[in-house]
Amino acid sequence: MHLRSGLAAFALAILLARPLAAQQAEPRVWDAGARAWVGVGAMADALARYDVVFVGEQHDDPATHRFEAVLLDSVGQRAGHVLLSLEMFERDVQPLLDDHAIGRVTDSVFLARSRPWPNYAGDYRPLVRAAAARRWPIVAANVPRPLASAVSRGGWAALDTLPDPHRRWYAAQRQCAPEGEYFRRFGEAMGGAPSHGGQADTAAASAMLVRFYQAQCLKDETMAESIDRARQAWPGWKVIHYNGAFHSDHRLGTVERLARRLPSARIAVVAVVPVPDVTAADPAEHAGRGDYLVFVPAPTEAAPAEASQ
Template sequence: MTLSVHLRRIRSLCMVALGGCAPITAGSNAAPLPTSYRIFDVSAEQYVSLARLAEDMEGVDALFFGEFHDDQAVHGAQQELLEVLAAGDREVVLGLEMFERDVQPMLDRYLRGESGEADFLRDSRPWPNYRTDYRPLVELVRVKGWSVLATNLPQGLATAIARGGLAALESVPAAERLQAASRIECPQDDYWVRFVEAITGGAEGAAHAGAQASDPMMRRVFEAQCVRDETMAEAVAPIMDSEPLLFHVNGSFHTDHFLGIVPRLLRRQPDAVVRVIATVQLPELVNPDLTEHQDKADYLILTLEPPEG
C-alpha cells in the first residue's frame, strides 16, 4: 500500500472519524490552578474574565466550547463558566459530544431521578474521563433541574460510514438510522482542506486536499466526520426555538474556524446567534502572539502546552 501504509490506514480511520476531534496529549488529572488559562475576546482584542464572557451571552442562542479533551485547564474553565452561567437568571441546556444520541433516554432518566448514577453510567457508555472532566458539568445541571443533550453520532454508525461511506446508512435498521442526522451535506470545502491537513500532519492547503479528493478512504472518513457534525447540529437545533442558552462541549476541531457543527446548525436555524470558543495551547501565556489563531473563534481559551515526553 506504501505511503507509510496509506497514512496508517488514514490514521486508523482517523480514530474512526476523529472520534474526539481534538489533539490527545499527555494530560494530567490534577486540578488546574486558577492561573492555568486566559480568555481572549477576539473582537474586543482584549483579555476578559469568565464573568465578562458570561455577560456577553445575553442574546446568544448557542455557545460552542471547543476543547482538547485531556486539557485539565480547559475542563476547569468549562466548569467555572457553567457555574457563572448557572448563577444567572437564564436557563442553560448542556450539550455533550461525549454522549451518543441513542443514550438520551438513559440520561433523561438519571436527570429525573428515576435511575441511580451507577445504572446510568453502566448503560450510557461514558468516556473514560467522564468522572473527572464531565461529571461536574452534568451534576451541576442536574441540581439545577436543567437538561443535558446527548448529541453525538453513535460510534457504530461512525465506523460503518468510515468503512463504507454514506451508502452504509442505507443498510442499517430504521431505528438505528434515526440516530444520525436526516439531512447530510459533505462538500469538499474549507473544512475538507483542514481535515486533510489534520490527518496528513499539516501538509499544505488546498492543493494537497485536492490531490486527496480521489482517495476513497480519506473521503469516507471525512464523510463520517460530516455525519457527526450534522448529527450534533440536528440534536441541538430545536433549542434555538426556546429561551435557554445552549452550552455545547465538543472537540475543538468540530467548531474551529466556525466550521463543522456551526454552518450545519445555521442551515437548520438561520437566525440563531452563535458564539464559539476555541482552545489554543501555547508555550507561554504572559504575552503570546495570537495572530495565527484569531480566525478560529469568538473567544480563545489559552492554556499551556503539555510538556514533551
C-alpha cells in the same frame, strides 16, 4: 437561591482564590471582536446574550475541563435557563441520561450503560451534575459510534443498510459533506492522501479520506440537528455545547451545520487553547478560531495524572 449562590461561590473560588504565585496559570481570555484581553466575567456577560455557545476543547486537557465547569456556571448565572449539549454522549443513551439527571438511575448503572468517555468522571461529570442540580436539560448530541464507523467504512450508502429507527433518529436526517475549507483542514489533520505508491493506491487512499470525512460530517450534522431539536423543545433557552475544537473552530463543522438550520440564531464560538505559558500567549497564532480564545496552561509531562472526582 441557596444553590445558585453556592455554585457561584464555587466558581469564584476556582478562578480567584489561588495564591498570587499561581495566578499566572489562570485562564486568559482574548475577545477577538474587541481585539482585547478581557475577564472571564466580561466574556460570560457577552455569551449570555447569545442563543448558542460552542466550546471547542482538547479532550485530554485537565485545565480546559476545569475552565469549562466555571464557564457553564458563569453563563448559567446570567442566562438563567441553559441547555447543556455534549458531544461526549450519543443519541441512543438520551433516555438513560434523562433518568440519571433526575435521580431515577444510579451513577453506577448510568456508567455501566451509557458508554461514557474514559475521562468522564473527572472531566464531564461536573458538567452533568451542575446541569442536573439546576434541572437544566442535558442533550446527548452525538451520533452513535457504530453508525459513524459504518460510514467511515462504506460511505453514506452504509446508512441504507441499517434498520430504519437507527437511520431516522440516531443519525441526522440530512447528510452533507461539502468540499471546501473544512474538507481541506480535515485532510491536513488526517495527513491527506499519500502521493507515493501506484495510481490505484493513491485513489484508494483518497477514497478512504472521503469516507472518513463523511463520518466526520455525520457527527457534525447529528450534533447540529440535536441542538436544533433541543431548541425547538425548549424555546428561548440558551445552549452551551461542548465538543472537540475541530468541530467548531473557524465556525466550520457543527457550527456551520447549525447556522444552516438556524440562520437567525446568534452563535458564539469559544476556543480553549492549552499553551505552555498563558502570559506569553499570542492570539495572532490562533486568529479566526473563535469569537473568544481562552488560553489555559498546558499539562507538562511531569504533572501527575488527575484523580477522578
